[in-house]
Amino acid sequence: MHRAFVTGATGFVGRAVIQALRAEGHVVRCLVRRGSETDLHGFEAIERVEGDILGPVPTLEAEIAGCDTVVHLVGIIREHKTRGITFDRLHHLGTRNVIVAAAAAGARRFLHMSALGTRANARAQYHRTKWAAEEAVRASGLAWTIFRPSVIYGPGDGFLSLLAGMVRRMPIVPVIGDGRQRLQPVPIEHVAAGFARAVRAEASVKQTYTVAGPDAVSMVELLQMIGTVMHRRVRLARVPMGLMRPVARVLHRAPTFPVTPDQLLMLEEDNTGDPTPFYTTFGITPMPLAQGLRQVLG
Ligand SMILES: NC(=O)c1ccc[n+]([C@@H]2O[C@H](COP(=O)([O-])OP(=O)(O)OC[C@H]3O[C@@H](n4cnc5c(N)ncnc54)[C@H](OP(=O)(O)O)[C@@H]3O)[C@@H](O)[C@H]2O)c1
Structure with a gap:
């Protein structure tokens, strides 16, 4: 029996990973920030410790003590600079803190959540800071595994629900840019199963996995598929990137504005890859996107 320490446990991915x-069959201990406790309603049989990955490392170390595995999920898609919440602090500094604390506490396994598109010279700050975090993980001396998912979908997600909401409510659905960039949505239960099975899968030590569904689709194709599942005719209107960029630069600080300049950079790239090693290593059968959409939206 393993005892796993989970950061980001209260999030969309975290709850599924728990x-x-x-x-x-693992025992789970979750790091929970003050005030976020209610997000773990219904998860009674887990240990909880209050803390923050940006808090003092000795505190984190004491909280990890007794766990052989650390599952590090914390990440943000949007900065709030006035509150000191930046990609660099959350992704890079936060990950370094958790690594140092994990090593000092005697944990052996380190399962790290990254993102597809992460690379040294990425255009988006999100991807560059995820890369810095990955580099810290690789240099850690721990028995690490890195997961790089494309967009993850499932009940309570932020992405598919947004698109489905637009298809449901809007007579004309806006598509940013030409909508031809492809992505490979992956169901949350497969992402979570990968993390959980990696705890015992020694073959996954020092490996980096592309975590993606079997179907690569453009944003336009995805919206049409959502329309089919929801029995709605989808009419699209393209919003040129040249128009969106200055608008996002001004409005992205409003929490209700749906995209940031950094996300626009990511939207201009394909977000695809070969997930075969992920499925074979963890014994998971890929789910066709149409089937997954029917399960979540049908
Ligand atoms: N969702 C996707 O499609 C997707 C795709 C690729 C990669 N990822 C990666 O997957 C990870 C989880 O994403 P998600 O969708 O589950 O995000 P989410 O729902 O926003 O959850 C983020 C989690 O991080 C926690 N957190 C934030 N700041 C923290 C801090 N300073 N100390 C401790 N915990 C902190 C949050 O806690 P509170 O509840 O206290 O706020 C929450 O539990 C991220 O690393 C993300 O980059 C997600």
Whole structure:
């Protein structure tokens, strides 16, 4: 039996990872920020410790003590600079803190959440800081595994629900740019199962996995597929990137504005890759996107 320490446990991915870890028979201890406790309603059989990955490392170390595995999920898609919440602090500094604390606490396994598109010279700050975090993980001396998902979908997600909401409510759905860039949405339960099975899968030590569904689709194709599942005719209107960029630069500080300049940079890139090693290593059968959409939206 393993005891896994989970950061980001209260998030969309974290809640699914807790369930998957428990289904594999592991004991779960979650790092929970003050005030976020209610997000773990219904998860009674887990240990909780209050803390913050940007807090003092000795505190984190004491909280990790007794766990052999650390599952590090914390990440942000949007900065709030006035509150000191930046990509660099959350992704890079935060990951370094957790690594140092994990090593000092005697944990062996380190399962790290990155993102597809992460690379040294990426255009988006999100991807560049995820790369810096990955580099810290690789240099850590821990038995690491890195997961790089494309966009993740499932109940309570931020992406598919946004698109489905637009298809449901809007007579004309805006598509940013030409909408031809492709992505490979992956169901949350497969992402979570990968993390949970990696705890025991020694073959996954020092490996980096592309985590993606079997179907690569453009944003336009995805919106049409959502329309089919929801029995709605989807009419699209393209919003040129040249128009969107200055608008996002001004409005992205409003929490309700849906995209940031950094996200626009990512939208201009394909977000695809070969997920075969992920499925074979963890014994997961890929789910066709149409089937996954029916399960979530149908
Ligand atoms: N969702 C996707 O499609 C997707 C795709 C690729 C990669 N990822 C990566 O997957 C990870 C999880 O994403 P998600 O969608 O589950 O995000 P989410 O729902 O926003 O969850 C983020 C989690 O991080 C926690 N957190 C934030 N700042 C923290 C801090 N200073 N100390 C401790 N915990 C902190 C949040 O806690 P609170 O509840 O206290 O705010 C929450 O539990 C991220 O690293 C993300 O980059 C996600």
